Amino acid sequence: MAVADPVLLGATAVRPSRVRTRARMGMWELAGLVMLGLVSVIAIFAPLLAPHSTTQPVAAGAFASPGHGALLGTDDLGRDLLSRTLYGIRSTWLSALAVVGSGIVIGTLVGTVAATVGGVVDMLLMRITDLFLALPGPVLAIVAVVALGPSLPHTLLAVAAVWWPWYARIVRAEVRAVLARPHVDAARLAGTRRFALARRHLLPGAVPSVLVTGSLDVGNLVLTLSGLSFLGLGAPPPTPELGAMTANGLTYLFGQPWVALVPACAVFVLAFAANLAGDGVRDLLDSV
């Protein structure tokens, strides 16, 4: 049938390119994907992996150096740094994924509506997108925390509010490009409704770009969220957060460097893994 053909054509066009990109993926990207998997496992199973409480002191006492009663040492209040770091990874990682996820969902929705409806709606939605693009994320986070009180959901809300416009723009551009293709015209002529058109014919064309952007974005978000937490804009103490733990440890940087370095290294590893994995995902989907 005329309606099915373009879809089939699209599908057959995808398969060979996937095979080609997988072959191109380098060792580093693979390592990134493996690290990503590991980090995700840690994030999900942190409560099972953490050997101690994250808020109560361990027997080793305050400022125990790594290996002396605690694998990664203890902080200024005698809490186990390994347990706190595992929980910190969990909250940072899941938060980053949540913000990227919300960005993709909102951005896709806005971008698709703008591109398919066009006209005044397109203009209006894109100007609103511009407006949000102009808002500086950290400043908005500060405002949100001041207005709503310090907590992780408030910070995430503020960051998510400025994170979707990029996706909206990408999706709009991709959808508009797909709109010009003949198979879309064919689908229209066959009487496909607007919603079905978007779902079956337009969005599949935009998804790869959005996923690539999103996968590369996770690393950015890890750094942004840790930075905000470093500035005291995350969850209030004693919640373990990597940024806040690093900020707290800076006071003791010369005498007890592990207090700051352990969570700081965790941020580094998270961002590094996210970027490598992002590259891997891009290679996988690039030419799709």
Place this chain on the structure above:
Amino acid sequence: MSKPGRVTTRRLASAACAAALGFTAVACSSSGSSPAATTSGAPTSSAAPVAAGSSGTLHLAFLSDMSTPDPDVFYDIEGNTVILSAYEGLVAYKPGSTTIEPDLATSYTESKDGLTYTFKLRHGVKFHDGTPFNSAAVKASFQRRLDVNNAPSYMLAPVKTMLTPDPYTFVVKLKQVVTPFLDYLASSWGPKMLSPTALKKHGGKDFGQTYLNTHDIGTGPYTLTAFVRGDHYTLTRFAGYWGTPPAYQTIDIKITPDMNSQILALKSGDQDAILHSFPTPELASVQGDSDLKVDNFDSYLTALLYMNVSKAPLSDLALRKEIAEAIDVPDLVKQVYGAYGSVAQSMYPKGILDPSLAPVSYPPKAVKVNGVKLSFGYTADDSGLQQRLAELIQQKLEAAGFKVSVREVQNAQTYGYPTDVKHAPDLLLETNTPDAAHPDTWGRIVWGTGGGLNFFNYSNPKVDALMDKGRANTDKAASDQDYAKAGELMAADYPILFLASSQNVMVWRSTVTGVTFRPEEPWTVPLATLAGTG
């Protein structure tokens, strides 16, 4: 202690406290005159070696800008070093003690009724602009403080008349007996002597406040030659100083808001001292360094845990007592302060009242409550000490079953609490210091009704009456008893827990000698006695 003069930044609020003093007329009992100590007007030039180690310049750093170098407006802690080296008062505390000794006065007497103070003034003193110092200058300086009418002006509010019978005699008559009056004059925030010529010349419409924001017109051993906000201040030795000439030609004070940068500068020799907020767990990293030395001084800095008596749940005395038991003060102090602080023995800082007269203690006891929610604010400092103390208290309270949310608050916020106490946190951790070495300058401000540091509006008329009685009592022993009773009565209500007396830890380059300290003046070092040994 921290950010804009964080934790221990002081308050404008004692002005309110001054108003609260009310200076109600009280019976004036007589007392003997104060020691009419006399020192020679002629300075002895002892052989202080001129600093060779730092080519005549001492390099210091502040964590934040001082609010202003104007002694009639300044009411913070960071910056006292500048004020006290550029300006002098009539009397001062002897280093390391609470004894008042003459400074620009050579002697003073107090009348038997405690209402008249007569000061004999030092001859041969010159202001930095060359104007000679005399009784007219004292009167003009006192008058300026009253005219400026900023926070520290409360110290002169009891003055009724000022007389200048001759150029070197100055007489003050008070409206009623105020026993801490001499302590006010000796306080680092007390009235300082300002050149009347300069006051006239630069007075303008604001009594010279604009000019004094960047200049000084005092008599001190150093004069302020540069005041670049946010960057640096320079103090230069005043050639015409009446006392022993200081060793260092120049004092350079940089504004370095980051403690780690200060530590690096100290270790590399770019900075000669860190005067406060050195993180004590980090001291181990400097103790083995022969280029550095650590000086610990007992100070009046006291860590206080305020409980919001004006709203539920802590309006309940039983719950306040449970908090006192649950936080295990001795363990708290040991963990956070180590060797650099001790459990507070009394509600008055060690040294201004015999602790055995008004002892406090909070014996730890196992407490189990069922999820009482508490909000907890603390004012942070750069040493991390306040945060650590706050989080440890949170840890202990949570172990006892409380649900505690802790967050950092700014000093400016805390001053708003008394007017909106229902929205203030349930607990507040602050470290502060009295204005002077007199129990009145602590009790009245911290727990007196309307006191500037009485954040949660604790009020007990009996406590206030006892402090009023103590202030009017010229018999020191009896007056101390009154303050002790007031303190005990207040402590039984548990509006504030007195946690720890902390030391002022300074780290110096070992080439600098002559470091002295007054417990009344935390974070502050008299610059004139310092010398470099190369």
